[in-house]
Amino acid sequence: MTVAAHLAAALPAPRSSVKHLPVNLFAAVMGLSGLSLAWRGAVTPFGASPVIGDAVGVLAVLAFVALAAGYLAKWKRYPEAVRAEFSHPVAGNFFGTIAIAILLLSSVVGAHHAALGQAIWAVGTVLTVALTVVIAGRLLNSRTEPANVVPAWLIPGVATLDIAVAGGTMPMAWAHEVNLFAAAVGTVIALVFFTMIFSRLVHHDPLPAGMVPSLIILIAPFEVGFLAYVNVTGHVDLFAGMLFYFGLFLFVLLAWRVFRRPVQFAPSWWAISFPMAALSNAALKYADHVQAGVLHWLAGLILLVLTVAIAVLSARTLHSLFTRRLLAV
Numbered sequence: 001m002t003v004a005a006h007l008a009a010a011l012p013a014p015r016s017s018v019k020h021l022p023v024n025l026f027a028a029v030m031g032l033s034g035l036s037l038a039w040r041g042a043v044t045p046f047g048a049s050p051v052i053g054d055a056v057g058v059l060a061v062l063a064f065v066a067l068a069a070g071y072l073a074k075w076k077r078y079p080e081a082v083r084a085e086f087s088h089p090v091a092g093n094f095f096g097t098i099a100i101a102i103l104l105l106s107s108v109v110g111a112h113h114a115a116l117g118q119a120i121w122a123v124g125t126v127l128t129v130a131l132t133v134v135i136a137g138r139l140l141n142s143r144t145e146p147a148n149v150v151p152a153w154l155i156p157g158v159a160t161l162d163i164a165v166a167g168g169t170m171p172m173a174w175a176h177e178v179n180l181f182a183a184a185v186g187t188v189i190a191l192v193f194f195t196m197i198f199s200r201l202v203h204h205d206p207l208p209a210g211m212v213p214s215l216i217i218l219i220a221p222f223e224v225g226f227l228a229y230v231n232v233t234g235h236v237d238l239f240a241g242m243l244f245y246f247g248l249f250l251f252v253l254l255a256w257r258v259f260r261r262p263v264q265f266a267p268s269w270w271a272i273s274f275p276m277a278a279l280s281n282a283a284l285k286y287a288d289h290v291q292a293g294v295l296h297w298l299a300g301l302i303l304l305v306l307t308v309a310i311a312v313l314s315a316r317t318l319h320s321l322f323t324r325r326l327l328a329v
Contacts, residue, residue, distance in 0.1 A: 027270035032060035033104035034277020096155035160186030168231030190221035222247030223278035
Protein backbone atom coordinates (compact mmCIF):
# COMPACT_ATOMS: atom_id res chain seq x y z
CA MET A 1 0.00 0.00 0.00
CA THR A 2 1.34 3.44 -0.91
CA VAL A 3 2.01 6.22 1.58
CA ALA A 4 -0.93 8.16 0.14
CA ALA A 5 -3.21 5.17 0.62
CA HIS A 6 -2.06 4.75 4.23
CA LEU A 7 -2.76 8.43 4.89
CA ALA A 8 -6.18 8.24 3.25
CA ALA A 9 -7.06 5.17 5.32
CA ALA A 10 -5.97 6.92 8.50
CA LEU A 11 -8.16 9.96 7.91
CA PRO A 12 -11.64 9.86 9.49
CA ALA A 13 -14.58 9.49 7.13
CA PRO A 14 -16.31 12.79 6.34
CA ARG A 15 -19.22 13.52 8.67
CA SER A 16 -22.54 13.94 6.90
CA SER A 17 -25.55 15.85 8.11
CA VAL A 18 -28.85 16.77 6.54
CA LYS A 19 -28.11 20.26 7.86
CA HIS A 20 -25.83 20.69 4.85
CA LEU A 21 -28.36 19.57 2.22
CA PRO A 22 -28.29 22.51 -0.25
CA VAL A 23 -31.56 23.72 -1.70
CA ASN A 24 -29.92 24.07 -5.11
CA LEU A 25 -29.96 20.26 -5.44
CA PHE A 26 -33.62 20.60 -6.47
CA ALA A 27 -32.13 21.74 -9.78
CA ALA A 28 -31.46 18.03 -10.33
CA VAL A 29 -35.23 17.43 -10.44
CA MET A 30 -35.55 20.28 -12.93
CA GLY A 31 -32.87 18.79 -15.16
CA LEU A 32 -34.27 15.27 -15.02
CA SER A 33 -37.82 16.51 -15.69
CA GLY A 34 -36.61 18.59 -18.63
CA LEU A 35 -34.71 15.60 -20.00
CA SER A 36 -37.82 13.44 -19.68
CA LEU A 37 -39.89 15.97 -21.63
CA ALA A 38 -37.15 16.30 -24.27
CA TRP A 39 -37.04 12.55 -24.87
CA ARG A 40 -40.83 12.56 -25.19
CA GLY A 41 -40.43 15.27 -27.81
CA ALA A 42 -37.92 13.08 -29.64
CA VAL A 43 -40.41 10.25 -30.18
CA THR A 44 -41.86 11.62 -33.44
CA PRO A 45 -38.81 13.16 -35.18
CA PHE A 46 -36.27 10.49 -34.18
CA GLY A 47 -38.42 7.45 -33.45
CA ALA A 48 -37.19 7.34 -29.87
CA SER A 49 -38.93 4.90 -27.55
CA PRO A 50 -41.39 6.61 -25.20
CA VAL A 51 -40.04 4.31 -22.48
CA ILE A 52 -36.89 6.47 -22.29
CA GLY A 53 -38.80 9.64 -21.41
CA ASP A 54 -41.02 7.76 -18.97
CA ALA A 55 -38.05 6.13 -17.24
CA VAL A 56 -36.29 9.47 -16.80
CA GLY A 57 -39.59 10.90 -15.53
CA VAL A 58 -39.74 8.22 -12.84
CA LEU A 59 -36.20 9.16 -11.78
CA ALA A 60 -37.28 12.81 -11.58
CA VAL A 61 -40.22 11.94 -9.31
CA LEU A 62 -38.04 9.75 -7.08
CA ALA A 63 -35.38 12.47 -6.87
CA PHE A 64 -38.00 15.03 -5.84
CA VAL A 65 -39.45 12.75 -3.17
CA ALA A 66 -35.99 12.05 -1.74
CA LEU A 67 -34.93 15.70 -1.75
CA ALA A 68 -38.26 16.90 -0.35
CA ALA A 69 -38.03 14.40 2.50
CA GLY A 70 -34.44 15.42 3.19
CA TYR A 71 -35.17 19.13 3.12
CA LEU A 72 -38.23 18.75 5.34
CA ALA A 73 -36.02 16.89 7.82
CA LYS A 74 -33.52 19.74 7.62
CA TRP A 75 -36.33 22.25 8.23
CA LYS A 76 -37.55 20.31 11.23
CA ARG A 77 -34.14 19.66 12.82
CA TYR A 78 -32.24 22.78 11.78
CA PRO A 79 -34.79 25.55 11.10
CA GLU A 80 -32.12 28.22 11.63
CA ALA A 81 -30.08 26.76 8.75
CA VAL A 82 -33.12 26.90 6.45
CA ARG A 83 -33.86 30.50 7.48
CA ALA A 84 -30.24 31.48 6.86
CA GLU A 85 -30.33 29.86 3.43
CA PHE A 86 -33.61 31.53 2.50
CA SER A 87 -32.38 34.93 3.70
CA HIS A 88 -29.07 34.72 1.87
CA PRO A 89 -28.95 37.17 -1.08
CA VAL A 90 -27.65 34.45 -3.44
CA ALA A 91 -28.73 31.08 -2.02
CA GLY A 92 -32.25 32.34 -1.36
CA ASN A 93 -32.93 32.52 -5.09
CA PHE A 94 -32.47 28.75 -5.36
CA PHE A 95 -35.71 28.17 -3.47
CA GLY A 96 -37.25 28.89 -6.84
CA THR A 97 -35.88 25.53 -8.00
CA ILE A 98 -38.41 23.80 -5.73
CA ALA A 99 -41.29 25.62 -7.41
CA ILE A 100 -39.93 24.98 -10.92
CA ALA A 101 -39.42 21.31 -10.09
CA ILE A 102 -43.08 21.00 -9.04
CA LEU A 103 -44.26 22.75 -12.21
CA LEU A 104 -42.19 20.50 -14.46
CA LEU A 105 -43.31 17.39 -12.60
CA SER A 106 -46.88 18.38 -13.39
CA SER A 107 -46.04 17.85 -17.08
CA VAL A 108 -44.15 14.63 -16.38
CA VAL A 109 -47.00 13.17 -14.30
CA GLY A 110 -49.82 14.75 -16.30
CA ALA A 111 -49.03 12.65 -19.36
CA HIS A 112 -50.18 9.59 -17.40
CA HIS A 113 -52.71 11.07 -14.97
CA ALA A 114 -54.29 14.31 -16.16
CA ALA A 115 -56.11 15.21 -12.94
CA LEU A 116 -53.02 14.68 -10.79
CA GLY A 117 -50.93 16.71 -13.22
CA GLN A 118 -53.42 19.58 -13.03
CA ALA A 119 -53.40 19.50 -9.23
CA ILE A 120 -49.59 19.54 -9.12
CA TRP A 121 -49.51 22.45 -11.59
CA ALA A 122 -51.98 24.44 -9.45
CA VAL A 123 -49.84 23.89 -6.33
CA GLY A 124 -46.69 24.80 -8.23
CA THR A 125 -48.31 27.94 -9.62
CA VAL A 126 -49.33 29.25 -6.21
CA LEU A 127 -45.93 28.45 -4.72
CA THR A 128 -44.10 30.06 -7.67
CA VAL A 129 -46.05 33.32 -7.52
CA ALA A 130 -45.59 33.52 -3.75
CA LEU A 131 -41.84 32.93 -3.98
CA THR A 132 -41.47 35.42 -6.81
CA VAL A 133 -43.25 38.11 -4.79
CA VAL A 134 -41.11 37.45 -1.71
CA ILE A 135 -37.75 37.15 -3.44
CA ALA A 136 -38.23 39.94 -5.99
CA GLY A 137 -39.73 42.18 -3.29
CA ARG A 138 -36.77 41.52 -1.03
CA LEU A 139 -34.36 42.58 -3.75
CA LEU A 140 -36.29 45.78 -4.40
CA ASN A 141 -36.44 46.68 -0.71
CA SER A 142 -32.74 46.44 0.02
CA ARG A 143 -29.47 47.77 -1.31
CA THR A 144 -27.68 44.99 -3.16
CA GLU A 145 -23.94 44.67 -3.44
CA PRO A 146 -22.67 44.10 -7.01
CA ALA A 147 -21.01 40.84 -5.90
CA ASN A 148 -24.47 39.45 -5.09
CA VAL A 149 -25.90 40.17 -8.55
CA VAL A 150 -25.44 36.69 -9.99
CA PRO A 151 -27.14 34.47 -12.59
CA ALA A 152 -29.14 32.76 -9.81
CA TRP A 153 -31.20 35.96 -9.66
CA LEU A 154 -32.91 34.79 -12.84
CA ILE A 155 -34.43 31.75 -11.14
CA PRO A 156 -37.52 33.57 -9.73
CA GLY A 157 -38.25 35.12 -13.13
CA VAL A 158 -37.74 31.87 -14.99
CA ALA A 159 -39.89 30.11 -12.40
CA THR A 160 -42.81 32.38 -13.31
CA LEU A 161 -42.28 31.69 -17.01
CA ASP A 162 -42.42 27.97 -16.25
CA ILE A 163 -46.02 28.37 -15.13
CA ALA A 164 -46.87 29.02 -18.78
CA VAL A 165 -44.47 26.32 -20.00
CA ALA A 166 -46.12 23.62 -17.88
CA GLY A 167 -49.62 25.12 -18.11
CA GLY A 168 -49.99 25.22 -21.87
CA THR A 169 -52.13 22.08 -21.92
CA MET A 170 -54.24 22.86 -18.86
CA PRO A 171 -57.95 22.61 -19.76
CA MET A 172 -59.30 24.88 -17.00
CA ALA A 173 -61.10 27.99 -18.27
CA TRP A 174 -58.93 30.24 -16.12
CA ALA A 175 -55.62 28.62 -17.05
CA HIS A 176 -55.00 30.85 -20.10
CA GLU A 177 -55.23 34.05 -18.07
CA VAL A 178 -52.94 32.60 -15.41
CA ASN A 179 -50.44 31.63 -18.11
CA LEU A 180 -50.65 35.10 -19.65
CA PHE A 181 -50.11 36.74 -16.25
CA ALA A 182 -47.15 34.45 -15.53
CA ALA A 183 -45.58 35.07 -18.93
CA ALA A 184 -45.92 38.84 -18.49
CA VAL A 185 -44.41 38.88 -14.99
CA GLY A 186 -41.67 36.39 -15.83
CA THR A 187 -40.66 38.17 -19.03
CA VAL A 188 -40.19 41.57 -17.42
CA ILE A 189 -38.45 40.24 -14.30
CA ALA A 190 -36.14 38.02 -16.33
CA LEU A 191 -35.15 40.77 -18.75
CA VAL A 192 -34.56 43.34 -16.00
CA PHE A 193 -32.46 40.90 -13.99
CA PHE A 194 -30.62 39.72 -17.12
CA THR A 195 -29.59 43.30 -17.84
CA MET A 196 -28.37 43.82 -14.27
CA ILE A 197 -26.43 40.55 -14.27
CA PHE A 198 -24.85 41.27 -17.65
CA SER A 199 -23.77 44.70 -16.42
CA ARG A 200 -22.26 43.17 -13.28
CA LEU A 201 -20.30 40.62 -15.34
CA VAL A 202 -18.90 43.36 -17.57
CA HIS A 203 -18.16 46.08 -15.01
CA HIS A 204 -17.27 44.22 -11.80
CA ASP A 205 -15.11 41.37 -10.56
CA PRO A 206 -15.52 37.94 -12.23
CA LEU A 207 -17.76 35.37 -10.59
CA PRO A 208 -16.11 33.12 -8.00
CA ALA A 209 -14.99 29.81 -9.51
CA GLY A 210 -17.78 27.89 -7.80
CA MET A 211 -20.41 30.06 -9.50
CA VAL A 212 -19.04 29.75 -13.03
CA PRO A 213 -21.37 26.83 -13.98
CA SER A 214 -24.35 29.06 -13.15
CA LEU A 215 -23.50 31.23 -16.19
CA ILE A 216 -25.52 28.76 -18.27
CA ILE A 217 -28.62 30.06 -16.44
CA LEU A 218 -28.32 33.16 -18.64
CA ILE A 219 -29.81 31.25 -21.59
CA ALA A 220 -32.91 30.28 -19.60
CA PRO A 221 -34.97 33.50 -20.09
CA PHE A 222 -34.75 33.06 -23.85
CA GLU A 223 -35.32 29.31 -24.18
CA VAL A 224 -37.92 29.11 -21.41
CA GLY A 225 -39.33 32.34 -22.82
CA PHE A 226 -39.62 30.65 -26.23
CA LEU A 227 -41.55 27.72 -24.74
CA ALA A 228 -43.81 29.99 -22.68
CA TYR A 229 -44.50 32.33 -25.63
CA VAL A 230 -45.37 29.43 -27.94
CA ASN A 231 -47.69 27.92 -25.33
CA VAL A 232 -49.51 31.21 -24.72
CA THR A 233 -49.83 32.21 -28.40
CA GLY A 234 -50.34 28.71 -29.73
CA HIS A 235 -47.85 29.00 -32.60
CA VAL A 236 -44.18 29.48 -33.50
CA ASP A 237 -43.57 32.82 -35.20
CA LEU A 238 -40.67 35.15 -36.05
CA PHE A 239 -40.35 36.46 -32.50
CA ALA A 240 -40.27 32.94 -31.09
CA GLY A 241 -37.53 32.05 -33.56
CA MET A 242 -35.49 35.06 -32.44
CA LEU A 243 -35.77 33.97 -28.80
CA PHE A 244 -34.60 30.47 -29.68
CA TYR A 245 -31.64 31.60 -31.76
CA PHE A 246 -30.40 34.16 -29.25
CA GLY A 247 -30.54 31.55 -26.48
CA LEU A 248 -28.60 29.16 -28.73
CA PHE A 249 -26.01 31.87 -29.41
CA LEU A 250 -25.60 32.53 -25.68
CA PHE A 251 -25.19 28.82 -24.99
CA VAL A 252 -22.35 28.50 -27.52
CA LEU A 253 -20.73 31.63 -26.12
CA LEU A 254 -21.00 30.58 -22.46
CA ALA A 255 -20.39 26.84 -22.84
CA TRP A 256 -16.81 27.53 -23.91
CA ARG A 257 -16.22 29.54 -20.77
CA VAL A 258 -17.91 27.04 -18.45
CA PHE A 259 -16.60 23.74 -19.82
CA ARG A 260 -13.09 24.50 -21.10
CA ARG A 261 -11.64 24.51 -17.58
CA PRO A 262 -14.35 22.96 -15.41
CA VAL A 263 -14.15 23.64 -11.69
CA GLN A 264 -14.38 20.83 -9.13
CA PHE A 265 -17.75 19.10 -8.96
CA ALA A 266 -20.27 20.50 -6.49
CA PRO A 267 -24.10 20.52 -6.35
CA SER A 268 -23.95 23.95 -8.01
CA TRP A 269 -23.09 22.16 -11.27
CA TRP A 270 -26.73 21.11 -11.53
CA ALA A 271 -27.43 24.75 -12.49
CA ILE A 272 -26.45 23.84 -16.07
CA SER A 273 -29.05 21.09 -16.41
CA PHE A 274 -32.39 22.83 -16.73
CA PRO A 275 -31.24 25.67 -19.04
CA MET A 276 -29.77 23.00 -21.34
CA ALA A 277 -33.01 21.01 -21.06
CA ALA A 278 -35.00 24.11 -21.99
CA LEU A 279 -32.70 24.60 -24.99
CA SER A 280 -33.23 20.98 -26.03
CA ASN A 281 -37.03 21.19 -25.77
CA ALA A 282 -37.05 24.51 -27.62
CA ALA A 283 -34.80 23.11 -30.37
CA LEU A 284 -37.08 20.10 -30.84
CA LYS A 285 -40.17 22.29 -31.02
CA TYR A 286 -38.57 24.82 -33.38
CA ALA A 287 -37.17 22.10 -35.66
CA ASP A 288 -40.61 20.51 -35.86
CA HIS A 289 -42.02 23.87 -36.97
CA VAL A 290 -39.36 24.72 -39.55
CA GLN A 291 -38.98 21.16 -40.87
CA ALA A 292 -35.36 21.72 -41.89
CA GLY A 293 -33.02 18.75 -41.79
CA VAL A 294 -30.13 20.67 -40.30
CA LEU A 295 -32.29 21.86 -37.39
CA HIS A 296 -33.40 18.31 -36.66
CA TRP A 297 -29.75 17.26 -36.53
CA LEU A 298 -29.00 20.22 -34.26
CA ALA A 299 -31.90 19.29 -31.97
CA GLY A 300 -30.65 15.70 -31.84
CA LEU A 301 -27.13 16.84 -31.00
CA ILE A 302 -28.36 19.11 -28.19
CA LEU A 303 -30.45 16.25 -26.78
CA LEU A 304 -27.41 13.97 -26.86
CA VAL A 305 -25.23 16.55 -25.09
CA LEU A 306 -27.98 17.11 -22.50
CA THR A 307 -28.31 13.37 -21.86
CA VAL A 308 -24.57 12.92 -21.37
CA ALA A 309 -24.35 15.99 -19.11
CA ILE A 310 -27.16 14.80 -16.82
CA ALA A 311 -25.77 11.26 -16.75
CA VAL A 312 -22.39 12.62 -15.63
CA LEU A 313 -23.97 14.94 -13.05
CA SER A 314 -26.08 12.09 -11.68
CA ALA A 315 -23.08 9.78 -11.40
CA ARG A 316 -20.96 12.43 -9.69
CA THR A 317 -23.77 13.31 -7.28
CA LEU A 318 -24.37 9.68 -6.31
CA HIS A 319 -20.63 9.15 -5.86
CA SER A 320 -20.46 12.19 -3.57
CA LEU A 321 -23.46 10.91 -1.62
CA PHE A 322 -22.12 7.37 -1.11
CA THR A 323 -18.66 8.64 -0.18
CA ARG A 324 -20.35 10.93 2.39
CA ARG A 325 -19.01 14.10 0.82
CA LEU A 326 -22.27 15.52 -0.55
CA LEU A 327 -23.55 16.49 2.89
CA ALA A 328 -20.18 16.74 4.59
CA VAL A 329 -19.63 19.14 7.47
